[in-house]
Amino acid sequence: xxxxxxxxxxxxxxxxxxxxxxxxxxxxxxxxxxxxxxxxxxxxxxxxxxxxxxxxxxxxxxxxxxxxxxxxxxxxxxxxxxxxxxxxxxxxxxxxxxxxxxxxxxxxxxxxxxxxxxxxxxxxxxxxxxxxxxxxxxxxxxxxxxxxxxxxxxxxxxxxxxxxxxxxxxxxxxxxxxxxxxxxxxxxxxxxxxxxxxxxxxxxxxxxxxxxxxxxxxxxxxxxxxxxxxxxxxxxxxxxxxxxxxxxxxxxxxxxxxxxxxxxxxxxxxxxxxxxxxxxxxxxxxxxxx
Numbered sequence: 001x002x003x004x005x006x007x008x009x010x011x012x013x014x015x016x017x018x019x020x021x022x023x024x025x026x027x028x029x030x031x032x033x034x035x036x037x038x039x040x041x042x043x044x045x046x047x048x049x050x051x052x053x054x055x056x057x058x059x060x061x062x063x064x065x066x067x068x069x070x071x072x073x074x075x076x077x078x079x080x081x082x083x084x085x086x087x088x089x090x091x092x093x094x095x096x097x098x099x100x101x102x103x104x105x106x107x108x109x110x111x112x113x114x115x116x117x118x119x120x121x122x123x124x125x126x127x128x129x130x131x132x133x134x135x136x137x138x139x140x141x142x143x144x145x146x147x148x149x150x151x152x153x154x155x156x157x158x159x160x161x162x163x164x165x166x167x168x169x170x171x172x173x174x175x176x177x178x179x180x181x182x183x184x185x186x187x188x189x190x191x192x193x194x195x196x197x198x199x200x201x202x203x204x205x206x207x208x209x210x211x212x213x214x215x216x217x218x219x220x221x222x223x224x225x226x227x228x229x230x231x232x233x234x235x236x237x238x239x240x241x242x243x244x245x246x247x248x249x250x251x252x253x254x255x256x257x258x259x260x261x262x263x264x265x266x267x268x269x270x271x272x273x274x275x276x277x278x279x280x281x282x283x284x285x286x287x288x289x290x
Contacts, residue, residue: 007260009193009239009259010086010162010163010193010239010259010260011162011163011164011189012160012161012189012190012193012239012241012257013160013161013164013170013187013189013190014158014159014160014187014188014190014241014246015092015158015159015160015161015185015186016156016157016158016185016186016187016188016246016247017040017092017156017157017158017174017183017184017185018154018155018156018157018183018184019151019152019153019155019156019157019176019181019182019183020153020173020181020182020184021153021179021181021182021183022102022104022150022151022152022153022179022181023036023040023150023155023177023179023181023183024036024104024148024150024151024177024178025044025176025177025178026178027221027222032145032146033103033146033147033148033149034146034147034148034149035149036101036148036150036151036177037220037222038093038094038098038099038101038151039091039092039205039220039222039227039229040092040093040157040159040176041091041222041223041224041227042088042089042090042091042159042207042210042227043075043224043225044176045089045092045159045176046079046082046089046263047078048174048175048176048183049089049161049172049174051082051087051089052078052079052082073224075224075263079263082263083262085163085165086162086163086260086262087161087162087163087164087165088161088162088163088261089159089160089161089162090160090161090204090206090257090261091159091204091205091206091207091227092157092158092159092205093157093158093204093205094155094156094157094158095156095157095158095245095246095247096156099151099152099156099157100152100154100155101149101150101151101152102149102150102152103147103148103149103150104147104148104149104150105146105147105148106145106146106148156246156247158204158246158253160190160204160241160255160257161187162261164187168187170186170187171184171185171186171187172184172185173185186246188243188244190241190242190243191242191243192240192241192243193239193240194239194240195238195239195240195259196239196240196256198238199232199233199234199238200232200233200238200240200256201217201230201231201232201233201256202228202230202231202232202233202255202257203230203255203256204255204257205220205227205228205229206227206228206231206233206258207225207227207228207261208225208226208227208228208231209225209264210258210261210262210263210264211231211233211237211258211261212234212237213233213234213237214228214232214233214234214258215231215232216228216230216231217230217231217232218230218231233256233258237258237259238256238257238258238259239256239257239258239259240254240255240256241254241255241256241257242254242255
């Protein structure tokens with residue numbers, strides 16, 4: 001989606017997000033420690049804000065069910081209408097340094113491992129491969145445990161939304177992360193938006209896959225696409241946005257944002273994602289040792 005300086009400027013809202021529960025998603029894994037990075041991916045925010053509508057008309061497609069191995073996100077389908085309308089949501093980060101975090105201990109199994117007679121088939125009923133559901137094994141007797149680094153209650157994040165629909169609610173609650181943590185979102189329109197001709201360095205996270213010509217300077221590995229915490233934006237494609245600080249009276253925030261970001265179909269892969277069938281490995285013959 002190429003743009004020129006003669007095109008009208010987009011309507012941009014700044015969003016204030018405040019956590020009402022611990023936020024967790026697996027960004028990095030170090031042995032038994034799983035860490036949540038202090039940034040919220042823009043694809044997750046797009047789903048959380050109910051901007052995606054499936055072909056059936058259901059808002060926010062659900063990909064986590066009892067048959068979760070068969071459920072795969074279809075980004076190209078879900079974001080197609082948003083790209084046509086010019087709607088876009090940026091990643092979110094804390095406006096004042098790093099958000100507060102804490103270490104939580106977890107156990108991956110709840111009460112199943114306490115019952116010696118319970119079969120692994122009951123615990124892993126969603127597993128499609130029968131070879132992985134072996135009965136009377138010790139896998140159902142011992143718990144797995146580790147530690148989670150989560151972003152705690154009260155953490156605040158800032159993001160930007162382009163060209164929202166006219167009837168879009170400006171105040172709402174959303175759910176984020178693997179725990180479906182509750183968060184309050186308040187959207188306000190940015191009063192000052194101006195085009196910038198020179199190349200600028202951003203101070204807000206950018207998805208390099210969604211912005212043409214971006215040069216990432218500080219790339220953070222995340223799924224499904226990496227994010228650039230700092231990046232160079234090319235000239236004539238930069239907007240200077242100034243708005244009040246959501247949580248500090250009298251203060252303001254100035255951010256340099258891409259002029260026309262869009263959800264890139266080339267960055268999000270195939271429209272119909274499939275899970276490779278690993279059951280064939282069990283049927284293959286093992287090599288005999290001589």
